[in-house]
Amino acid sequence: MNTYDKFLPDDIPAWQTPFWQSLKSNKVAVQRCEACGTYRYVPKELCPSCQSVAAVWAPVVGEGTIYTYSVIRRGPTEAFQADVPYVIVHVTMAEGFRMVGGLLGVDPEDVKIGAPVRVRYVHATDDWTLLAFEPA
Known part of the structure; x- marks a missing residue:
């Protein structure tokens, strides 16, 4: 097991898990609003442009x-x-x-x-x- 003595993410909400899983697979994916197409980075529960909750995880x-x-x-x-x-x-x-x-x-x-x-x-x-x- 690797040791790492710098900061690591803590208490990640379940809805952000796909982002961290994408990094682990070396294929970064970011939320994209299904209503208006705005990318949401950092992951958010609401779109900053249209306030929609609908999002997909899109590879970039x-x-x-x-x-x-x-x-x-x-x-x-x-x-x-x-x-x-x-x-x-x-x-x-x-x-x-x-x-x-x-x-x-x-x-x-x-x-x-x-x-x-x-x-x-x-x-x-x-x-x-x-x-x-x-x-x-």
Whole structure:
């Protein structure tokens, strides 16, 4: 079993389970409103555009461009501190919505807004796969 000493999701509502299962299978899926087609990331019970509760879990391409980013120079715990500096990116996905995750494999000084990235699956433990990004 893998050990992982950073934060992991806690107390996930049942209706968000398909998102985490999609990561574990390396095929990210995001809620899409059945009424208006809006993607719901992070998963929500109601559509932010039309307030519909109807949604499907739609696979996404997993590619996008960096919209903005932050360089973290002081980690929230000792486990994160070992990785500083590291980068958190907001990515505009090919489908038009934004996702947030760590950016792996890039020196923080080399990060550029508009750079193409793709989803990278981080198998943190046997039970948890997390979403990150890497250069495309």
